[in-house]
Amino acid sequence: MLTFARVRALAIIAVLVLGALIAVLVALTRDDGLVTADHTSCPDDGVVANLELADPREIRINVYNATDQSGLASQVGEAFANRDFEVVEQGEDPRDTDGAGVAVLRYGPQAVGAAHVLQAYFLNTATFEFDLEREDDVVDVVLGNGYRQLATPTEVRLSIAALGSPVPPPGTCVAT
Incomplete structure (x- = not known):
């Protein structure tokens, strides 16, 4: 039989695991650190x-x-x-x-x-x-x-x- 304390603990753990998964997915899919400029972005004298x-x-x-x-x-x-x-x-x-x-x-x-x-x-x-x-x-x-x-x-x-x-x-x- 689940007590209220155990249900609350399981809910907190589920939220933490879900938050961790979201953080990992965001970190893996972000590419902000990559330079994406090309030759067309060069100034004329660049x-x-x-x-x-x-x-x-x-x-x-x-x-x-x-x-x-x-x-x-x-x-x-x-x-x-x-x-x-x-x-x-x-x-x-x-x-x-x-x-x-x-x-x-x-x-x-x-x-x-x-x-x-x-x-x-x-x-x-x-x-x-x-x-x-x-x-x-x-x-x-x-x-x-x-x-x-x-x-x-x-x-x-x-x-x-x-x-x-x-x-x-x-x-x-x-x-x-």
């Missing part, structure tokens, strides 16, 4: 940016050393290569950056998403340097005096989650 978070096998990088530590670019370049990145060049920084900070990521419109992924390998502490005129899809990774090591795979995943989706830099629009 440059199309690639915001795709690429797999490391699809990311091309140059690794440059802006510190006094000899061989750092080749050491970090090898670490990136072991993580499936395509390392195009490595050596001393051609722009002679002062070496401050952990790292500087230099990139153009075709590598916005790639730079976003690389930021996670520096635990979101690298400085972005976007160049609207750059036409290649390579990201220059300039190592600074604050660099200690690349993030672990788990730290990278957590950093990417913390960063969220890349935002088109000023003067660009979204590639479809």
Whole structure:
């Protein structure tokens, strides 16, 4: 025999389960976080940016050393290569950056998403340097005096989650 207290408890549990199911369905069907702009939404002087978070096998990088530590670019370049990145060049920084900070990521419109992924390998502490005129899809990774090591795979995943989706830099629009 059901008492009033048991009926009330079952009703409350049923309401909570129903609310949880609705919340899950709403979360699964929402797509507010997706960028839906296309080329037609670009201003006349806008440059199309690639915001795709690429797999490391699809990311091309140059690794440059802006510190006094000899061989750092080749050491970090090898670490990136072991993580499936395509390392195009490595050596001393051609722009002679002062070496401050952990790292500087230099990139153009075709590598916005790639730079976003690389930021996670520096635990979101690298400085972005976007160049609207750059036409290649390579990201220059300039190592600074604050660099200690690349993030672990788990730290990278957590950093990417913390960063969220890349935002088109000023003067660009979204590639479809």
